[in-house]
Amino acid sequence: MKTSYLLPHKYKTLGWILFIIGLSAGFIFVFNGYEANLLEIDVLSIFNDSNFFGSEKGFFKIIKNSIVDELIALAIIVGGLLVGFSKEKIEDEFIYKLRKDSLVWAIIFNYMVLVFTILFVYDFTFFHVLVFNMFTPLMFFVIRFNFLRLKSTSYEE
């Protein structure tokens, strides 16, 4: 089974490590109220139209920012992509179908959850929904794919 977009199997382990570290750090970060003053460095902000956090408005400004949240988000996204889009040990048409079905399922499920939260979650709490929703499509996909894959491993002779 030839697929053009899949990475070699060896990236899977790296993906899991990044994904799990990212998710754990992410939960800690959220429970601490999105506060972190570590790793504050100069970053390039290409566009900023709010001074909610005291930064200057405008285009292409160098600002000070803690990059903890950026690192966490990147770890989850890169990790999740590596896990979801690296080849399995044996890649064939059935695995390919499981991956595709899981992607469809994840998108539909994600938006059903989002519709529910739009209707029933209000005020600043909805900010949490927005944050989680950056990662839930990828998370649901990875969980669903691995669940189906492991489920179809059980067999009788």
Next chain:
Amino acid sequence: MKNRIKVERAELDITQADLATKIGVSRQSINAIEKGKYVPSTVLALKIAQLFKKPVEAIFTLEDQD
């Protein structure tokens, strides 16, 4: 679609894992095909038939709802 893979396997006395290795697919695929949860592509069906040295129709047959 029905298939006789399990029977054919029993006749040759090979496991799902053996069959999977012989045709170069995952064991999950063979398992899903045997259970009727997955309809293999024409290429895969031909490979399976070739391995059992039988025509495809002897192994895979249509059902009324197909």
